[in-house]
Amino acid sequence: MKLFDVYPLFDIVPVSAKGCTITDDHGVEYLDLYGGHAVISVGHSHPVYVKKLTDQLNKIGFYSNSVQNPMQDELALKLGELTGYPDYALFLCNSGAEANENALKLASFHTGKARIIAFEKSFHGRTSAAVAVTDNPKIISPLNDTVNRTFLPLNDVPALETALQAGDVAAVIVEGIQGIGGCRVPEPAFLEAASALCKKYGAILILDEIQSGYGRSGKFFAHQYANIQPDIISVAKGMGNGFPIGGILINPELKPWSGMLGTTFGGNYLACAAGIAVLDIMKTENLVENALEVGNYLLSKVAEIPQIKEIRGKGLMIGLEFDFPIAAIRKQLLFDEKIFTGVTGTHTIRILPPLILNKDQVDHFIDALLRVLKKL
Ligand SMILES: Cc1ncc(COP(=O)(O)O)c(C=O)c1O
Secondary structure, three states: OOOOOOOOOOOOOEEEEEEOEEEEOOOOEEEEOOHHHHOOOOOEOOHHHHHHHHHHHHHOOOOOOOOOOHHHHHHHHHHHHHHOOOOOEEEEEOOHHHHHHHHHHHHHHHHOOOEEEEEOOOOOOOOHHHHHOOOOHHHOOOOHHHOOEEEEOOOOHHHHHHHHHOOOEEEEEEEOOEOOOOOEOOOHHHHHHHHHHHHHHOOEEEEEOOOOOOOOOOOOOHHHHOOOOOOEEEEOHHHOOOOOOEEEEEOOOOOOOOOOOOOOOOOOHHHHHHHHHHHHHHHHOOHHHHHHHHHHHHHHHHOOOOOEEEEEEEOOEEEEEEOOOOHHHHHHHHHOOOEEOEEEOOOEEEEOOOOOOOHHHHHHHHHHHHHHHHHO
């Protein structure tokens, strides 16, 4: 059997990784400024993370959500503490798309309505409703296209109010910082207006923090740059540092009933061990603060490079838009300079490193980028 050929692949075979370094099968080391798509939060193979997972595997790896699992409570407690949402409830699942799927479903259950408002350039995942509210017709199948949704320009308050006035909206879903959209940051005033308008018209505000959350923006959640408390916050990626886990944080006004949501694998022991280890490491190593400090340092350095037309993002979620296609830059960074970076569209490089990145590694990247730009 062959693999279903859906991913364009670089010809690199990573075999080990530590901190911000990936090593391939020829022993070549790469600086990881991509984090496997914003997933690696506490660094590759962090010893506390590795020990927690291996210890857990030696005890019990899996049982279903039909028995008590105190590790889920521990994870929820620690997440509530670190995020500043101690009174919210946590529903655990396995991926970002699944988190948004459950967030949208919960909003629809709660309001009894079915229309969703999302924003241009959004990406919310590839499952049924999540992909339907993703602004990319190429990945929406006819089946997904049946969801009732409206795309609006980001930061357009009057357009949002007009759409909400119809009274049929279950939820407004917005990324804390648009990831695949190119590290576009919603204006705090827009999020504050969206929050007030959702309350006024009885819609649920969902903040998709799957990419921008878990400290990446320099705050635990990117929306915490605004003065809002969303009804639902979706998380995944950095939550498990590579172990598949996702979840939604739910305002206590949204009430559960038995059987309302469910999943076989969600909140299993290994996922909880990964999630708890990540939170413990983030707390003891002050990784949210590090993301802010090192991110600001990186922002100050790239600001000096004239070929970069626009710099977007916050913390360690940074988009560098050039006047020209960046495919060659990215390739040279990877194969000549041994640095992994991300990309979005044809003109933007995305920097999404582990949150433990230090300033020396930033300097190394800047020197490499300048060398590559000189060769063009
Ligand atoms: C903002 C955002 N939402 C949702 C998702 C989907 O997450 P997953 O790939 O884990 O389903 C992604 C993935 O890139 C994302 O960036």
